[in-house]
Amino acid sequence: MWKVMRVWRCGGVRWAHRQRPSNELLSELSFDQHYKIRSNIGLLIQDYASKPIAPLDYEYFLQYRPPLTRKEEYMLTIKTINLLLSLTCKRLNAIQRLPYNAVIxxxxxxxxxxxxxSLQTLLPVAYPYELHNPPKIQAKFTELLDDHEDAIVVLAKGLQEIRTCYPQFKISQFLNFHLKERITMKLLVTHYLSLTAQNNDESDGNTIGILQRDLPIVQLVKHVSDYVNDICFVKFNTQRTPVLVYPPAQDIAFTCIPPILEYIMTEVFKNAFEAQIAHGKEHVPIEVNLLKPDDDELYIRIRDHGGGITPEVEALMFDYSYSTRSQQPSDDEDSTDLPGEQINNVSGMGFGLPMCKTYLELFGGKMDIQSLPGWGTDVYIKHKGPSKAALLAKR
Known part of the structure; x- marks a missing residue:
C-alpha cells in the first residue's frame, strides 16, 4: 500500500509526496545492491561495536543535575545516544557471532x-538540530523502552532451546556480557527520561535522575517483605511470615537507585519465604540485619530457617537458567518486575540471583550465600552508593 508522507501547496497546486513500502523497494534491488547495503550496515555495526565504553558508575549519573542548562541537556543527549548506539551494536555483533544453529x-x-x-530508532537523529528537540528524543527513548519490554523473556526462551547444541559455559559467557550491557542501556535511558522530567518540574533535590538521596532502607525492607508476604499468601494460602529488622529502633538513610535495591531484596525474600513455607517454618521470623559503616556502603544480611541448600545446589545458584522450580508459574502467581521492565514472566527461568549479582557488581557491590543444610541460609549483600564527595561536588 502506498503511504502519503507529506502534503504541501505550490502555485495553488496541491502536491503529495508518497513513500513506497520498503519491501517493494527492496524487491527492485539487484543482488550487488543488496550486498552493498548489507555490507555497509555490517561495517557500521562493527565500527560502533569496537568503540570502548567506560564502566557505568555513579559519577556519570551525578555529572548533570536538575535544573539543566540548555548546554547540559544538549551534552547529556549526545552522550546518551552515542552510548546507546555503541551498546546496541555490541549486542548485535555478539548475536551475529553465535553459531548458525543458534542464530536461526x-x-x-x-x-x-x-x-x-533499536539501531533504526537511534541512527536517524539529525545532528545537531534534533538534539535541541527534547520531546522528540524522549519519544525515541520511550519507544526504545517499549520495544525491549519482553526482551529478556524472549532471549531466555531462545537460549533454553539451544542448550542441547551449545555449551552451557558459552551460554553463561554470552549472558554475562549481554545482560550487563542491557542493564546499562536501561539505566541510561531511564536516567535520561527521569532527569529531563525533573528538569521540567520543580525538583525537591532528593532525586537526581534515577538516584534518590537518603532512601529510608527499613521502610523499603518492610515494603518489599509485605509485598512478598502477599504473594506467598495468595500462592500457598499460608499464614504471613514475620520479618524482624535489626537495628529496630532507627531507620538507615542510603543514597542509591531504589528499583535496583528493591528488585534484589524481592528476589532474596522470595527464596527465603518459599523455603520456610516448604519446610513448615512460615511462623519463624526471617531476620534482616542492616549496617551502614560508611556513607557509600550498605550491608544487608537476610537469614531464613528454610532448611538450607545442599552444596551441589549452592554451587549453581548464580548460574543463568538454573532454577529449583520444576515449572514456571503463571502470570498471576509469582512475578517480579526487573528495574525498568514491565514484564512479569521471568520467574522460574533462573535469572533471579544472577541478575541480582550483576546489578550489585555493576556498581562495585557483591552478593554471597552461606547455607547450613538442615538449618537455613544467610544471604549477604554489599551495596555501594555514591561517595559523599561526589554528592556534594559542585556543578
Whole structure:
C-alpha cells in the first residue's frame, strides 16, 4: 500500500509526496545492491561495536543535575545516544557471532531483529538540530523502552532451546556480557527520561535522575517483605511470615537507585519465604540485619530457617537458567518486575540471583550465600552508593 508522507501547496497546486513500502523497494534491488547495503550496515555495526565504553558508575549519573542548562541537556543527549548506539551494536555483533544453529532459533532471531530496530530508532537523529528537540528524543527513548519490554523473556526462551547444541559455559559467557550491557542501556535511558522530567518540574533535590538521596532502607525492607508476604499468601494460602529488622529502633538513610535495591531484596525474600513455607517454618521470623559503616556502603544480611541448600545446589545458584522450580508459574502467581521492565514472566527461568549479582557488581557491590543444610541460609549483600564527595561536588 502506498503511504502519503507529506502534503504541501505550490502555485495553488496541491502536491503529495508518497513513500513506497520498503519491501517493494527492496524487491527492485539487484543482488550487488543488496550486498552493498548489507555490507555497509555490517561495517557500521562493527565500527560502533569496537568503540570502548567506560564502566557505568555513579559519577556519570551525578555529572548533570536538575535544573539543566540548555548546554547540559544538549551534552547529556549526545552522550546518551552515542552510548546507546555503541551498546546496541555490541549486542548485535555478539548475536551475529553465535553459531548458525543458534542464530536461526526463532527467539534469538527475534532478539536480533529487536536490536536492529533499536539501531533504526537511534541512527536517524539529525545532528545537531534534533538534539535541541527534547520531546522528540524522549519519544525515541520511550519507544526504545517499549520495544525491549519482553526482551529478556524472549532471549531466555531462545537460549533454553539451544542448550542441547551449545555449551552451557558459552551460554553463561554470552549472558554475562549481554545482560550487563542491557542493564546499562536501561539505566541510561531511564536516567535520561527521569532527569529531563525533573528538569521540567520543580525538583525537591532528593532525586537526581534515577538516584534518590537518603532512601529510608527499613521502610523499603518492610515494603518489599509485605509485598512478598502477599504473594506467598495468595500462592500457598499460608499464614504471613514475620520479618524482624535489626537495628529496630532507627531507620538507615542510603543514597542509591531504589528499583535496583528493591528488585534484589524481592528476589532474596522470595527464596527465603518459599523455603520456610516448604519446610513448615512460615511462623519463624526471617531476620534482616542492616549496617551502614560508611556513607557509600550498605550491608544487608537476610537469614531464613528454610532448611538450607545442599552444596551441589549452592554451587549453581548464580548460574543463568538454573532454577529449583520444576515449572514456571503463571502470570498471576509469582512475578517480579526487573528495574525498568514491565514484564512479569521471568520467574522460574533462573535469572533471579544472577541478575541480582550483576546489578550489585555493576556498581562495585557483591552478593554471597552461606547455607547450613538442615538449618537455613544467610544471604549477604554489599551495596555501594555514591561517595559523599561526589554528592556534594559542585556543578
Amino acid at each position: 532459533n526463532p527467539h534469538l532471531e527475534r532478539t536480533n531483529s529487536l536490536y536492529l530496530k
